[in-house]
Amino acid sequence: MNIIYKPKGKAREYSSLALNIYSGCDHGCKYCYVPEILHKTREQFRQVNERKNLLRQIELDAEALSFDPEQVLLCFTGDPYCKFNDEKKLTREVLTILLKYRIPVSILTKGGNRCLQDLDLFTQFDGNIKVGATLTILNTEKSKEIEPNAAFPKERIEALKKLHENNIKTWVSIEPVIYPEQSLKLIELSLPYVDQYKIGKLNHFKNYEKSIDWHKFLKSAIKILRNTDKPFYIKEDLAKFKEDICLSEDETNMDNLNIIYK
Numbered sequence: 001m002n003i004i005y006k007p008k009g010k011a012r013e014y015s016s017l018a019l020n021i022y023s024g025c026d027h028g029c030k031y032c033y034v035p036e037i038l039h040k041t042r043e044q045f046r047q048v049n050e051r052k053n054l055l056r057q058i059e060l061d062a063e064a065l066s067f068d069p070e071q072v073l074l075c076f077t078g079d080p081y082c083k084f085n086d087e088k089k090l091t092r093e094v095l096t097i098l099l100k101y102r103i104p105v106s107i108l109t110k111g112g113n114r115c116l117q118d119l120d121l122f123t124q125f126d127g128n129i130k131v132g133a134t135l136t137i138l139n140t141e142k143s144k145e146i147e148p149n150a151a152f153p154k155e156r157i158e159a160l161k162k163l164h165e166n167n168i169k170t171w172v173s174i175e176p177v178i179y180p181e182q183s184l185k186l187i188e189l190s191l192p193y194v195d196q197y198k199i200g201k202l203n204h205f206k207n208y209e210k211s212i213d214w215h216k217f218l219k220s221a222i223k224i225l226r227n228t229d230k231p232f233y234i235k236e237d238l239a240k241f242k243e244d245i246c247l248s249e250d251e252t253n254m255d256n257l258n259i260i261y262k
């Protein structure tokens with residue numbers, strides 16, 4: 001494999017395979033640590049570019065993986081529905097290739113309704129795709145300040161609703177958690193339209209992190225989710241704060257929520 005790769009470390013908790021369509025991301029999230037990983041300045045990372053020979057490379061990798069039951073995440077170091085995609089529409093071309101080779105797909109985006117431009121393709125996957133949103137901040141003003149070019153939280157939930165109404169499997173990543181009360185509220189608001197959740201915490205902001213009662217947040221999130229039939233995964237960094245809470249094998253199995261080709 002070349003462009004489809006096996007994520008390592010904390011990234012592995014998102015998916016066993018991943019594919020980054022663009023180089024860079026124009027959402028401009030203040031907490032984004034990808035520029036650091038890629039040794040770029042924030043300004044350089046905000047300039048989105050096409051990757052060289054992307055479609056040809058994906059075709060080769062996808063052919064090698066065809067009928068492989070492991071899901072491919074779009075994307076880890078960027079957003080498949082960033083603004084740049086409105087112009088280039090490469091995500092649509094990538095999905096067309098993955099569909100051709102019957103590769104299960106997991107999408108994660110903060111682009112809100114933008115993903116609906118590919119709804120017709122999602123339905124062709126016949127259940128072998130799940131589409132997710134990162135839900136971070138409920139307050140619109142704060143969202144604009146911290147994730148300046150991403151869709152507002154309300155729009156992200158609206159997109160999940162539309163996907164759900166069209167029988168597309170949906171999921172939510174609750175990470176980073178900056179304001180625990182807002183994250184809990186976002187879980188509650190999205191519940192009617194979401195099939196599964198991955199819950200994390202905040203990393204990379206050591207002093208601020210220390211001010212949050214992670215045990216309390218974990219306990220509250222679990223209480224909400226266990227009262228429903230929604231499967232969820234608690235990320236390792238948050239699970240460290242479980243203390244007296246008993247987490248089941250499923251709740252701590254990072255592959256439990258993967259889309260397996262049917």
Ligand code: SF4
Binds near residue numbers: 031032033076
């Ligand atoms: S959407 Fe993800 S990759 Fe893009 S800026 Fe935000 S955190 Fe970074």
